[in-house]
Amino acid sequence: MSILINYEELLKGEIVESSRIELKEDWNPDPIIHTICAFANDIDNIGGGYLLIGVKEKDGLPVRPVSGLRVETLDSIQKELTRCCNFIEPRYLPQIDVVKIDGQYVLVIRVAGGSGRPYRACEFIPKKKGDPSRKNESHEKRYYIRKGSKTVVASLEEERELFYISSSIPFDDRPNLSARLEDLSLERMKEHLRITNSSLPVDEKEPSLLELAEDLQLVEGPAEDLRPRNVGILMFGKDPQKFFRYARIELVWIPSPDGMGMEEQIFQGPLQNQLQDALNTIQGRFLKEKIIKHTAGPSSRIWNYPYRAIQEILANAIYHKSYQIFEPITIRITETEIEITSHPGFDRSIRDIDIDQQRIRSRTYRNRRIGDFLKELHLVEERNTGFPNAQKALQENGSPALKLVMDEEREYLSVILSVHPAFLPEQKVSAKEIEYRKKILAQASDQPVTLSFLARKMGYKGITARLSRTVNELILEGSLEKVIQNGKILIQLAKKEL
Numbered sequence: 033m034s035i036l037i038n039y040e041e042l043l044k045g046e047i048v049e050s051s052r053i054e055l056k057e058d059w060n061p062d063p064i065i066h067t068i069c070a071f072a073n074d075i076d077n078i079g080g081g082y083l084l085i086g087v088k089e090k091d092g093l094p095v096r097p098v099s100g101l102r103v104e105t106l107d108s109i110q111k112e113l114t115r116c117c118n119f120i121e122p123r124y125l126p127q128i129d130v131v132k133i134d135g136q137y138v139l140v141i142r143v144a145g146g147s148g149r150p151y152r153a154c155e156f157i158p159k160k161k162g163d164p165s166r167k168n169e170s171h172e173k174r175y176y177i178r179k180g181s182k183t184v185v186a187s188l189e190e191e192r193e194l195f196y197i198s199s200s201i202p203f204d205d206r207p208n209l210s211a212r213l214e215d216l217s218l219e220r221m222k223e224h225l226r227i228t229n230s231s232l233p234v235d236e237k238e239p240s241l242l243e244l245a246e247d248l249q250l251v252e253g254p255a256e257d258l259r260p261r262n263v264g265i266l267m268f269g270k271d272p273q274k275f276f277r278y279a280r281i282e283l284v285w286i287p288s289p290d291g292m293g294m295e296e297q298i299f300q301g302p303l304q305n306q307l308q309d310a311l312n313t314i315q316g317r318f319l320k321e322k323i324i325k326h327t328a329g330p331s332s333r334i335w336n337y338p339y340r341a342i343q344e345i346l347a348n349a350i351y352h353k354s355y356q357i358f359e360p361i362t363i364r365i366t367e368t369e370i371e372i373t374s375h376p377g378f379d380r381s382i383r384d385i386d387i388d389q390q391r392i393r394s395r396t397y398r399n400r401r402i403g404d405f406l407k408e409l410h411l412v413e414e415r416n417t418g419f420p421n422a423q424k425a426l427q428e429n430g431s432p433a434l435k436l437v438m439d440e441e442r443e444y445l446s447v448i449l450s451v452h453p454a455f456l457p458e459q460k461v462s463a464k465e466i467e468y469r470k471k472i473l474a475q476a477s478d479q480p481v482t483l484s485f486l487a488r489k490m491g492y493k494g495i496t497a498r499l500s501r502t503v504n505e506l507i508l509e510g511s512l513e514k515v516i517q518n519g520k521i522l523i524q525l526a527k528k529e530l
Contacts, residue, residue, distance in 0.1 A: 035127050035129040035131075035140055035142045035247070036225055036230045036247050036248055037142075037228075037230050037408070038228055038229045038230050038408075039131055039133055039138075039140070041229075042082065042084075043084075043087070043094050043096075043133070047228075047407050047408050047410075048081075048082065048404075048407070049078070050092065050181060051078075051081075051178065051180050051181045052071075052078060052079065052080070052081035052082065052178075053081060053082050053083075053084070054067050054071075054081065054082070054083045054084070054181075054183070055083075055084050055087045055088065055089035055094055056083060056084070056085045056086075056087070056089075057085075057086070057087065057088040057089070057099060058085065058086070058101070059085055059101075059105070059109045059112070059113075059139075061112065061113075061116045061157045062155075062156055062157055063183065064083060064085070064113070064116075064141075065116050065117070065119065065120065065153050065154075065157055066153055066176045066183050067081075067083055067143075067176070067178075067183045068083065068117070068120065068124065068126055068141065068143050068153075069120050069124070069151045069152065069153040069175075069176040070176040070177050070178045070183045070184075071083075071126075071143035071145075071178065072120070072124045072126075072143055072144075072145065072146040072149065072151045073145075073146070073149055073150050073151050073175065073176065073177050073186075073194055074144075074145030074146070074149070074197075075177045075178065075186075075190065075193060075194060075197065076178070077145065077197065077202065077400055078400060079144070079145060079400045079401065079403070079404045080142070080143045080144040080145045081143055081178070082140065082141065082142055082143070083140070083141040083143070084138055084139070084140055084141075085101065085109070085138065085139040085140075085141070086098060086099060086100045086101040086133075086136065086137060086138040086139055087099070087133070087138060092181060096134060097134035097135070097136065098133050098134045098136050098138060099136065100133070100134070100135075100136020100137050100138055101136070101137050101138065101139060102137075103137055106130055106137060106139065109139060110128055110130075110139070113128065113141075115160075116157050119153055119154045119157050119158065119171075119173075120151050120152070120153045121151065121152050121153070121173055122148040122151065124146050124148065124151055126141050126142060126143045126144075127141070127142040127143075127144075127249075128140070128141055128142075129142070144249060145205070145400070147201055147205075149194060149197060150175055150191070150194035150195055150197075151175070151176075152173040152174055152175045152176070153173060153174065153176060154171045154172070154173055154174075155171065155172050155173075155174055156171060158171055174186075175190075175191050175194060177190055177194070202398060202399060202400055202401070203262055203354070203355060203356060203398065203399065204261070204262045204263040204266065204355070204398075204399040204400070204401045204402050205261055205262070205263065205400070205401050206261065206262055207251075207252040207253055207259040207260070207261055207262075208259055208260055208261065208262050208264075208265050208275060209259055210275055211259060211260045211265055211269075211275055212259070212260070213241065213242060213245065213251060213258050213259075213260060214241075215260060215265060215269055215270055215271070215274075215275075216241060216245055216250060216251075216260050216264050216265070216268050216269060216270070217268055217269065217270045218240075218241045218244060220267075220268045220269075220270075220302060221244045221245070221248060221250075221268050222244070224267075224268070224304075224405070224408075224409070227409060228408045228409060230408075242258070245260070245264065248264075248268075249261070249401075250263065250264030250268065251264065261401070262355065263399070263401040263402055263405070266279060266302070266303050266355065266402065267302050267303050267304060267402065267405055268302060269302065272300075272301065272302060272303075273300050273301075276355050277358065278357075278358045278359055278360045279303070279355055279360075280298055280299060280300045280306060280360045280361070281298070281299040281306050281307075281310045281346075281350075281360060281361045281362075281363065282296065282297075282298050282299075282360045282361070282362045282363070283296070283297045283298075283299070283310060283313065283314075283362075283363040283365070284296050284362065284363070284364050284365065285297075285317075285318070285365050286364065286365065286366045287366075287367065289366075297313065298360075299313075303350050303402065303406075304405070304406065304409055304411060306350070307346060307347060307350055307406075307411055308411070310346060310363065311339075311342065311343055311346065314339075314342055314363070314365075314370075315339055318336075318337075318365055318370075319335055319336060319337060319339060320335065320336045320455060321333060321334070321335050321336075322334050322335075322454055322455070324454075324508075334429055334430055334452055334454055335429055335452065336451050336452050336454075336455040337370055337431070337449055337451065337452070338425040338426060338428070338429040338431065340421065340422070340425035341421075341422040341423075341425040341426050341429075341431075341434075341449060342370065342372075342449065343411075344412075344418045344419070344421045344422040344425070345372050345418070345419075345422050345434075345447045345449070346361075346363070346372055347406060347411050347412045347418065348412070348418035348419070349361050349372055349373075349374035349445075349447075350374075350402070350406070351399060351402060351403050351406060351412055351418075352374070352398055352399065353374045353375065353398070353399075354375060354376055354398055355399075357375045357376065359375045359444075361373065361374045367451070367457050368450065368451050368456065368457070369448050369449060369450050369451060370448070370449045371446050371447070371448045371449075372446070372447045372449075373444055373445065373446040373447075374444070374445055375443060375444050375445075376442055376443050376444060376445070377438040377439070377442035377443060377444055377445040378438065378442060378445060379398075419434070422434060426449070429452060430452060430453075431449070431450065431451075431452045432450040432452075432453075434447060434448065434449065435447070435448035435450070436448075453504070453505075453508060454508045465502075468498075468502060469502060469505075469506060469511075471490065472486070472490065472499070472502060472503065472506065472512075473506070473511060473512075473525065475489040475490055476512060476523065476524065476525050477524060477525065478524060478525050478527075479524060480515040480517060480522035480523065480524040481522060481523060481524065482520065482521075482522055482523070483495055483499075483500065483503065483521075483523055486499075486503070486523060487499055503523060507523075510526055511525075511526055512524070512525060512526055513525070513526045513527070
């Protein structure tokens with residue numbers, strides 16, 4: 033069975049985290065079976081992992097060009113691997129494929145989180161009958177897990193956690209008993225492979241719907257009654273909304289507080305298409321740019337909302353939404369904010385104090401398979417990086433920080449992005465405020481000064497919040513300018529162009 037993935041990106045760690053990749057220079061049954069067992073246990077619910085046999089590792093990175101395996105050993109290694117998997121309990125057989133990398137043969141083993149978890153394997157894999165070596169070694173079975181990039185024996189507490197995890201298979205990996213194989217789209221699967229630069233199986237004829245669905249692990253069940261997994265319907269279904277009516281994105285544009293002129297747009301179809309279409313619409317219709325000129329140094333560019341932040345938050349909503357809850361993802365756009373709401377809220381494993389401090393790190397993933405496919409398309413980053421990346425994009429743009437709104441029961445999560453202050457609608461300024469601005473401009477100079485110096489000229493002992501806010505407003509409207517000298521930020525009257 034072919035493993036459909038771009039191997040160059042896999043080796044670089046671009047579509048799969050390095051902790052999910054194990055490199056082995058040659059066949060060695062004990063550590064390989066232990067790692068297969070650990071990936072199948074998938075204690076962190078991150079989608080299993082990959083073993084590449086025939087690739088030497090140094091300091092955690094593959095040595096290129098790869099050393100590879102001798103062609104005459106490939107068949108015997110695969111047979112021995114299948115035999116050794118009999119010593120995993122319950123029995124687990126991963127996907128196995130032979131590929132060429134750097135002109136050398138490499139055995140690739142794809143290990144998905146198993147539905148029969150937890151798994152355990154012999155400490156030392158028994159040899160074939162009649163082989164006297166290792167006869168005194170222990171064949172006791174142990175539970176193995178991944179800790180970072182290492183395979184280790186699970187502690188008693190970790191064993192208990194494995195049994196707890198085994199009671200709940202992620203929803204996207206379950207078979208959909210209402211759907212049939214024919215509800216999957218061959219063209220959409222082929223399009224995914226084309227976009228991700230993954231190779232189709234090398235056959236004389238093009239793969240059938242069943243062959244490609246099996247290679248992508250989108251079906252489950254006996255041959256006579258195969259059913260698509262939920263992830264298959266949501267991402268490669270002919271009509272996903274037939275089975276998931278509210279698996280869609282609803283965008284509402286509210287140009288005025290009274291609701292006049294309100295517009296609504298609905299994005300349906302496969303999840304990756306919804307995400308890309310919604311992002312394209314937001315980027316094309318609602319994102320605006322301004323160029324701020326400075327006397328010293330280059331001009332700066334700012335956006336009302338940084339695209340990167342919107343992409344991270346919306347992709348995160350699709351990744352972590354529960355498709356068992358009949359509510360769409362909603363995007364509410366006004367002149368002052370974008371609010372993205374999904375259901376439910378954060379997992380209970382994330383503490384309230386961490387949410388308040390926006391340290392969002394979860395060990396539980398509702399849709400790990402959906403996440404894997406979105407990573408291949410480069411629509412999401414590595415796990416637990418969505419909110420930090422969004423915050424970084426906002427900070428670099430000079431925008432306000434994210435706001436997180438969630439009810440006590442965590443039934444929903446709203447993420448609010450506030451517009452950059454430079455794009456706020458013009459408001460009427462009071463006469464008192466106008467006089468205050470005139471006073472600041474009267475005390476400002478054609479020569480750059482520090483804000484502290486300006487505060488003293490205004491009669492203050494130090495910089496007040498009102499002074500700092502008003503100076504920023506005067507800079508944005510072009511009455512004052514920032515100047516950087518010797519690493520210090522200085523203020524001066526804006527020089528008028530002739």
